[in-house]
Structures are given as C-alpha cells and as structure tokens.
Amino acid sequence: MDTGLYDELSSSIGSSGLVSMVISLFCVAISWWALQNLKLDLVIRYPKSPQARLLHLLLAIVLGHFVAGFLLDYLGWSGQIRNMF
Template sequence: MNQDISNTVTGAVGISGLLSIVISLVCIALAWWALQTLKLDLVIRNPKSPQGKLLHLLLAVVLGRFVAEFFIDYVMWSQMIRYMF
C-alpha cells in the first residue's frame, strides 16, 4: 500500500518537473522569437557582436522565465482547485 502511494507521488512529481521544463523552454523560445523584432541597435553600439548576441540571449531567458513562471503557477493553481470541493 505504501509503495503504491510512493510510486504515485514520485510519478506526479516527475511529470510536474517535466512539464515545468517543457513550459520554460517553450517560453524562452517564444521570447527569443519575439525579441527578434526588437531594434537593439538603438540601445547598444554593435548588436551583431558576441556581446550583443549574448545580451539578446539573456533577455530572452529572463523574459521567457518570467512568462513560464506565470504559466507554471497557473497550471499548479488550477490543479489545486479540485481540492476545494
């Protein structure tokens, strides 16, 4: 009996972790795609330099992570609603 509960909890945690990874990567990719239209040459001197590309990547990771955090929280909250009733 305890082994069944342990396997169920372990599986749920694993699925939750995998879902978080996938959502984070998708949101980072979407942020990268959306930032392609941003004119970084207005902000930095040489946007084609390695530093400019790194800044673009870091902005995509930060923006994507914030968006992913929102979606992950939303999914977790929606799963908690079933325990209200």
C-alpha cells in the same frame, strides 16, 4: 510507507518536473522569437557583436522565465480551484 503510494508520488513529481521544463523551454523559445524585432542598434553600439547576441539571449531567458513562472503558477492555481467545492 506503501511502495505503491511511493511509486505513484515519485512518478507524479517526475512528470510535474518534466512539464515545468518543457513549459520553461517553450517560453524561452517564444521570447527569443518575440525579441527578434527588438532594435538593439538603438541601444547597443555593435548589434551583431557576440556581446549583443549574448544580451539578446539573456533577455530571452529572463522574459521566458517570468512568462513560464506565470503559466506554471496559473496551472497550479487552476488545479487547486477544484478543492474549493
């Protein structure tokens, strides 16, 4: 394999991974911010306990993961549209 092609492919994969990580972390942070208005005291006995805070964090991670997955899929699909024509 040509070393120039290998280097180009390697940097493309690396930058794609970096973009995915940044988008995922951004979506988790936005989810954490959005979940701040969620009244956990209606569902959880002690909303200020470490378990409640961990649940809040896990909910933010799950929601952020789904949103990031959607955004990354949408980004990939929009990049493939140019191949149609």
